[in-house]
Amino acid sequence: xxxxxxxxxxxxxxxxxxxxxxxxxxxxxxxxxxxxxxxxxxxxxxxxxxxxxxxxxxxxxxxxxxxxxxxxxxxxxxxxxxxxxxxxxxxxxxxxxxxxxxxxxxxxxxxxxxxxxxxxxxxxxxxxxxxxxxxxxxxxxxxxxxxxxxxxxxxxxxxxxxxxxxxxxxxxxxxxxxxxxxxxxxxxxxxxxxxxxxxxxxxxxxxxxxxxxxxxxxxxxxxxxxxxxxxxxxxxxxxxxxxxxxxxxxxxxxxxxxxxxxxxxxxxxxxxxxxxxxxxxxxxxxxxxxxxxxxxxxxxxxxxxxxxxxxxxxxxxxxxxxxxxxxxxxxxxxxxxxxxxxxxxxxxxxxxxxxxxxxxxxxxxxxxxxxxxxxxxxxxxxxxxxxxxxxxxxxx
Amino acid sequence: xxxxxxxxxxxxxxxxxxxxxxxxxxxxxxxxxxxxxxxxxxxxxxxxxxxxxxxxxxxxxxxxxxxxxxxxxxxxxxxxxxxxxxxxxxxxxxxxxxxxxxxxxxxxxxxxxxxxxxxxxxxxxxxxxxxxxxxxxxxxxxxxxxxxxxxxxxxxxxxxxxxxxxxxxxxxxxxxxxxxxxxxxxxxxxxxxxxxxxxxxxxxxxxxxxxxxxxxxxxxxxxxxxxxxxxxxxxxxxxxxxxxxxxxxxxxxxxxxxxxxxxxxxxxxxxxxxxxxxxxxxxxxxxxxxxxxxxxxxxxxxxxxxxxxxxxxxxxxxxxxxxxxxxxxxxxxxxxxxxxxxxxxxxxxxxxxxxxxxxxxxxxxxxxxxxxxxxxxxxxxxxxxxxxxxxxxxxxxxxxxxxxxxxxxxxxxxxxxxxxxxxxxxxxxxxxxxxxxxxxxxxxxxxxxxxxxxxxxxxxxxxxxxxxxxxxxxxxxxxxxxxxxxxxxxxxxxxxxxxxxxxxxxxxxxxxxxxxxxxxxxxxxxxxxxxxxxxxxxxxxxxxxxxxxxxxxxx
Numbered sequence: 001x002x003x004x005x006x007x008x009x010x011x012x013x014x015x016x017x018x019x020x021x022x023x024x025x026x027x028x029x030x031x032x033x034x035x036x037x038x039x040x041x042x043x044x045x046x047x048x049x050x051x052x053x054x055x056x057x058x059x060x061x062x063x064x065x066x067x068x069x070x071x072x073x074x075x076x077x078x079x080x081x082x083x084x085x086x087x088x089x090x091x092x093x094x095x096x097x098x099x100x101x102x103x104x105x106x107x108x109x110x111x112x113x114x115x116x117x118x119x120x121x122x123x124x125x126x127x128x129x130x131x132x133x134x135x136x137x138x139x140x141x142x143x144x145x146x147x148x149x150x151x152x153x154x155x156x157x158x159x160x161x162x163x164x165x166x167x168x169x170x171x172x173x174x175x176x177x178x179x180x181x182x183x184x185x186x187x188x189x190x191x192x193x194x195x196x197x198x199x200x201x202x203x204x205x206x207x208x209x210x211x212x213x214x215x216x217x218x219x220x221x222x223x224x225x226x227x228x229x230x231x232x233x234x235x236x237x238x239x240x241x242x243x244x245x246x247x248x249x250x251x252x253x254x255x256x257x258x259x260x261x262x263x264x265x266x267x268x269x270x271x272x273x274x275x276x277x278x279x280x281x282x283x284x285x286x287x288x289x290x291x292x293x294x295x296x297x298x299x300x301x302x303x304x305x306x307x308x309x310x311x312x313x314x315x316x317x318x319x320x321x322x323x324x325x326x327x328x329x330x331x332x333x334x335x336x337x338x339x340x341x342x343x344x345x346x347x348x349x350x351x352x353x354x355x356x357x358x359x360x361x362x363x364x365x366x367x368x369x370x371x372x373x374x375x376x377x378x379x380x381x382x383x384x385x386x387x388x389x390x391x392x393x394x395x396x
Numbered sequence: 397x398x399x400x401x402x403x404x405x406x407x408x409x410x411x412x413x414x415x416x417x418x419x420x421x422x423x424x425x426x427x428x429x430x431x432x433x434x435x436x437x438x439x440x441x442x443x444x445x446x447x448x449x450x451x452x453x454x455x456x457x458x459x460x461x462x463x464x465x466x467x468x469x470x471x472x473x474x475x476x477x478x479x480x481x482x483x484x485x486x487x488x489x490x491x492x493x494x495x496x497x498x499x500x501x502x503x504x505x506x507x508x509x510x511x512x513x514x515x516x517x518x519x520x521x522x523x524x525x526x527x528x529x530x531x532x533x534x535x536x537x538x539x540x541x542x543x544x545x546x547x548x549x550x551x552x553x554x555x556x557x558x559x560x561x562x563x564x565x566x567x568x569x570x571x572x573x574x575x576x577x578x579x580x581x582x583x584x585x586x587x588x589x590x591x592x593x594x595x596x597x598x599x600x601x602x603x604x605x606x607x608x609x610x611x612x613x614x615x616x617x618x619x620x621x622x623x624x625x626x627x628x629x630x631x632x633x634x635x636x637x638x639x640x641x642x643x644x645x646x647x648x649x650x651x652x653x654x655x656x657x658x659x660x661x662x663x664x665x666x667x668x669x670x671x672x673x674x675x676x677x678x679x680x681x682x683x684x685x686x687x688x689x690x691x692x693x694x695x696x697x698x699x700x701x702x703x704x705x706x707x708x709x710x711x712x713x714x715x716x717x718x719x720x721x722x723x724x725x726x727x728x729x730x731x732x733x734x735x736x737x738x739x740x741x742x743x744x745x746x747x748x749x750x751x752x753x754x755x756x757x758x759x760x761x762x763x764x765x766x767x768x769x770x771x772x773x774x775x776x777x778x779x780x781x782x783x784x785x786x787x788x789x790x791x792x793x794x795x796x797x798x799x800x801x802x803x804x805x806x807x808x809x810x811x812x813x814x815x816x817x818x819x820x821x822x823x824x825x826x827x828x829x830x831x832x833x834x835x836x837x838x839x840x841x842x843x844x845x846x847x848x849x850x851x852x853x854x855x856x857x858x859x860x861x862x863x864x865x866x867x868x869x870x871x872x873x874x875x876x877x878x879x880x881x882x883x884x885x886x887x888x889x890x891x892x893x894x895x896x897x898x899x900x901x902x903x904x905x906x907x908x909x910x911x912x913x914x915x916x917x918x919x920x921x922x923x924x925x926x927x928x929x930x931x932x933x934x935x936x937x938x939x940x941x942x943x944x945x946x947x948x949x950x951x
Contacts, residue, residue: 279797377698
């Protein structure tokens with residue numbers, strides 16, 4: 001079989017070229033570009049398990065879970081011993097909420113590849129916490145409700161893992177269940193009092209809910225406990241940003257980037273505040289270096305796209321936002337900005353999909369509901385406009 | 397030089413004040429635009445007024461909000477004069493000396509002005525912020541309404557260069573802190589009514605410490621530190637008194653932090669609507685329903701906030717058609733990082749944010765401004781944008797990349813509603829604490845000039861010296877059934893629409909007729925006027941390059 005496949009590919013050098021290009025693009029984080037190349041490769045060599053598998057992975061990473069599943073299953077039919085494909089199928093199944101199907105696949109991967117730490121960890125999380133790993137994957141796939149239900153079950157079963165409650169708080173926050181989210185985070189902090197990482201998470205949620213005074217107190221506490229805690233330093237910068245004190249925000253983000261050079265978010269924040277200070281050249285350099293170093297960190301592309309918008313280069317902004325979304329389809333800001341760009345171009349119907357996605361991934365952002373109202377207004381959908389305005393008005 | 401003669405029209409007589417070549421016998425098609433360059437040039441003629449805000453280390457917020465200016469012809473001599481509203485001691489609110497006096501300057505011609513404040517009786521009282529000029533009593537003389545902290549004043553123009561304070565009789569003194577104000581005839585009864593834009597609940601006894609106490613840097617407080625106020629609407633009874641209809645009109649139901657007010661009939665129903673900018677709060681758009689009622693529709697029509705959805709510091713505004721599609725658009729100034737938002741009127745679907753499409757977002761993102769105006773500065777047929785520049789906070793440099801003192805901003809309008817920034821000569825790029833601005837053709841040469849107040853420095857008087865600009869036409873309207881100033885009248889020449897309003901910019905007022913740039917045309921073939929009374933008037937073959945007095949016909 002393997003020999004036959006090799007012959008087949010040798011007979012299709014064009015397919016090989018598309019496969020190589022697709023693989024290289026996927027490695028760089030350009031999943032959309034990779035998808036196009038890989039589709040060509042699969043079209044030319046439909047029985048090449050590698051091409052089919054990599055296309056499935058690229059689709060899965062873009063959140064196209066339903067489309068990815070049959071491709072990964074097909075790849076396994078073509079190469080049943082391919083543990084990497086099986087692992088990716090399991091992750092895809094988890095994200096799609098099918099933990100029952102994922103579990104035997106993970107077990108088989110661990111059996112066949114005992115050194116696959118990711119698979120082992122995922123499987124272990126199944127065993128230890130009855131599905132924390134699955135919940136995490138569901139969260140990452142933007143399926144906050146499914147993730148929450150799993151976590152709530154774990155909480156009911158008496159879990160004492162603060163991470164379960166932390167993740168539960170995030171799910172509830174993403175679903176707009178502010179009070180429940182607070183309760184879950186409070187429980188997490190009860191289980192791990194004084195954990196600066198948890199405090200930083202709590203502050204982040206409070207900030208996103210525009211509870212600035214409380215967030216400020218939580219950040220202060222985290223910094224008191226651990227003055228060099230990088231996430232707390234970053235949050236302090238974010239608070240200064242919210243106060244309009246951009247210069248002090250810059251200092252904090254520079255510090256955060258030094259405290260943890262491996263944190264792409266610190267780089268992204270630094271670039272963002274440089275942009276807001278109109279230091280466009282510095283911002284460009286920060287973000288370009290960031291992208292080169294962390295090519296799969298979606299928010300760096302998003303920040304670069306916003307910089308392009310501020311500089312008036314709309315043509316450069318759009319593909320950057322698209323790239324950000326290809327890497328992380330849950331980036332509400334990128335959906336929001338793309339939606340606004342489309343609205344600007346008079347393409348209200350096209351804008352709706354992005355704005356609705358933005359609302360889905362960050363229901364607490366009132367600006368999204370205002371933009372949605374504007375899109376519906378442009379389409380003459382008065383009732384929908386009124387509904388979105390009502391949502392806008394209700395949000396803090 | 398003024399010549400008057402009759403010119404046959406379909407429905408009325410007009411009088412021509414000849415300024416430049418009243419060539420009635422030459423007919424050209426009205427063609428505006430492309431042939432005329434984007435160059436707009438000014439020189440600062442200067443005027444001897446220094447805006448005093450009584451600044452204190454406590455940084456009472458009233459101190460930074462000063463500076464209204466009015467351009468109006470108080471003595472009817474055909475030359476536009478200038479009034480400056482001035483501050484007082486802070487927080488005492490007293491005009492303790494001449495430096496705090498409001499000032500009236502009579503235009504002597506040739507950009508020479510004489511201070512006639514004392515003779516006019518307009519020195520004023522208290523801490524003043526804004527001014528609104530119009531002939532509220534239809535006697536042919538332009539009156540003044542001056543806003544301020546804890547009370548406003550109405551000055552009736554008696555003629556002979558004298559004004560009388562008629563606030564008490566009129567019943568428009570208020571008592572809150574008002575900044576913007578404007579005259580319009582909301583019920584089209586021929587009498588100008590008064591809209592007063594109230595800002596914040598402020599008291600010197602409850603001045604919070606804002607800024608960074610750790611560094612000992614005190615700043616002017618953000619408006620979020622204060623409660624907002626409802627605006628006021630006064631209906632003119634026609635006997636020198638006004639009825640406060642704020643509540644029954646629906647206006648008082650909406651609390652804001654209003655900085656400016658501007659008027660236009662955005663939906664073409666013949667009734668003037670009201671746009672109000674609020675400081676770090678959504679704007680208000682009051683749709684005039686008729687019957688003395690207003691409905692607030694800013695969110696419904698998309699002008700409450702810029703497209704990014706964040707509150708901005710809504711400063712001065714202008715509300716008129718800028719892209720020659722016949723529908724009034726809205727522009728207002730804001731602070732660095734917020735852009736100067738522009739809303740294009742899209743008709744039935746409301747307004748659309750047009751900052752990106754017009755180029756204004758990118759041009760204005762780093763700027764802070766106060767007093768904008770849409771006026772055709774080079775007479776090419778496309779309205780241009782002038783914005784006086786400065787930030788609110790005089791130590792903003794300690795916190796942001798913005799600068800307190802800034803240059804004024806000029807952008808040339810062009811086909812498709814796109815703006816292009818116009819670089820000014822170095823002497824006009826001076827960074828100063830600019831505030832209010834008014835716009836008029838002070839030397840009657842057909843080019844719109846600007847006067848800008850500056851805190852602590854001599855005001856700027858920008859003489860428009862644009863060379864090779866287009867033809868122009870300014871209509872000076874005289875209502876008969878409508879209000880005497882014709883405020884609210886809509887004028888259409890070709891694809892251009894403008895309307896008579898004096899409510900332009902920040903806390904300021906420009907009583908200077910309805911100006912059109914005509915590009916290469918020497919004649920406006922057809923001038924259509926829709927008066928507030930509903931009367932429609934058509935003038936034909938009106939020669940360009942002159943100011944024309946137009947009287948409203950009986951029918």
